[in-house]
Amino acid sequence: MTFSIRTSVFAGALALTAIPAVAEEVNLYSYRQPELLAPLTDAFTEETGIKVNVAHLDKGMVERLEAEGDRSPADLVFTVDISRLAAVVNAGLTQPVTSDVLTENVPAAYHDPDGHWWGLTTRARIVYASKDRVADGEVTTYEDLADPKWKNRICIRSGTNAYNVALVSAMIHHHGEEATKTWLEGVKANLARKPQGNDRAQVKAIWAGECDISVGNTYYMGKMLEDAEQTEWANSVRIVFPTFEEGGAHVNISGVAMTKAAPNKENALKLMEFLVSPKAQEIYAAANYEYPIAPGTEAIDLVKGWGEFTADDTNLMDLANLRPQALQLIQDVDFDG
Structure with a gap:
C-alpha cells in the first residue's frame, strides 16, 4: 500500500x-x-x-x-x-x-x-565486518572490541555521539565504571583512525580498506542498499550481532x-x-x-535476512540515567583525541 x-x-x-x-x-x-x-x-x-x-x-x-x-x-x-x-x-x-x-x-x-x-x-548497535578480511566468529561480544587483535582495525564515529554514549552506558550497567574505562582505552588503542563521520562513513572506510570492522546501527545497511552510490559499501560487509558477555545485543x-x-x-x-x-x-x-x-x-524480509539476535533486556531508562557517567569516561580517556 x-x-x-x-x-x-x-x-x-x-x-x-x-x-x-x-x-x-x-x-x-x-x-x-x-x-x-x-x-x-x-x-x-x-x-x-x-x-x-x-x-x-x-x-x-x-x-x-x-x-x-x-x-x-x-x-x-x-x-x-x-x-x-x-x-x-x-x-x-x-x-x-x-x-x-x-x-x-x-x-x-x-x-x-x-x-x-x-x-x-x-535498532541494534552492531558490528559491520569486512567479508574479505574478517572470519566468521572473530568478533562475538562488545568486550571483544578491546582485544589487541583488532589493533588498527576498528573505525567508529565520535565517542560522544548519542548512539555510542548509550553503548558505553550499557557497558557500565553490565561491568561498572572501572572496567568500562579500561574497555574504552582498549577500543581507542585499536582504532585505525580518529573517530569521525557517521555510521555509513565507517562502512565506506571498510570498503576502502582503511579498517576491518566498525560499530553502527542496523538500519544503516538498509539505507546504504537503497542508495546507488553506497550499495558497494554495503555489499563489502556483513552484519554481526555482538552481545555483552552476560547479556544480549545492545538496542x-x-x-x-x-x-x-x-x-x-x-x-x-x-x-x-x-x-x-x-x-x-x-x-x-x-x-x-x-x-x-x-x-x-x-520486520521486513530484508531486515530479517540480517540474522536473528537476542536483545539485551535492560530497561533503557536505566541506561539513560548512566549517560553522565558514560560521557565522563569518554572524556577521561580522550576517546576522540
Whole structure:
C-alpha cells in the first residue's frame, strides 16, 4: 500500500509560535524528518481524520520546549534514541501516559516505568565486518572490541555521539565504571583512525580498506542498499550481532513522549496508541529498516535476512540515567583525541 505525503509541516520550525488547540489536530516536535514519518501520519489521518503537524528540529528540543513553557503548541515529541527521550523527561517537560493499549503493545524494557516515554521501534548497535578480511566468529561480544587483535582495525564515529554514549552506558550497567574505562582505552588503542563521520562513513572506510570492522546501527545497511552510490559499501560487509558477555545485543529505540503542555491531549493519545498498533508498527519499521516491537509484528524480509539476535533486556531508562557517567569516561580517556 502506498501513502502519499500529506503531512502538514510547520513552516519555519524555529520561528513557530503557539497555535490554538484544534479539535482535529495534533502537533509533533520531531528529531526524525517529516518525510520519514509521513507514511505513519498519513495512515493515522486516513483512519481518524485528525491532521498531524510535524516540526522537524535538528537539535535543541529541550531548550525549545522550556522557552515555550505552557504556551507550547507541541503535543508529542519524537526522538531517535533513549538519551534524547530521557533528556526531555528529566527536564520535566513531559507527562505520564497511562494506556492499556500502550502497555499491551510495548514491552517493559522499551518504556519508562512511570509512563513518560514509549518506544516505537528498535535498532541494534552492531558490528559491520569486512567479508574479505574478517572470519566468521572473530568478533562475538562488545568486550571483544578491546582485544589487541583488532589493533588498527576498528573505525567508529565520535565517542560522544548519542548512539555510542548509550553503548558505553550499557557497558557500565553490565561491568561498572572501572572496567568500562579500561574497555574504552582498549577500543581507542585499536582504532585505525580518529573517530569521525557517521555510521555509513565507517562502512565506506571498510570498503576502502582503511579498517576491518566498525560499530553502527542496523538500519544503516538498509539505507546504504537503497542508495546507488553506497550499495558497494554495503555489499563489502556483513552484519554481526555482538552481545555483552552476560547479556544480549545492545538496542536503542525511536520513541515518543507527551509534552506537559499538550494542548490536544486526547488526539495525542490516539496517535500514540495508533503508533504501537500492528498496522503502524509494520509501516514505521519498514520505512526505516527497523524492528517493530508490538507483539505479533515482524520486520521486513530484508531486515530479517540480517540474522536473528537476542536483545539485551535492560530497561533503557536505566541506561539513560548512566549517560553522565558514560560521557565522563569518554572524556577521561580522550576517546576522540
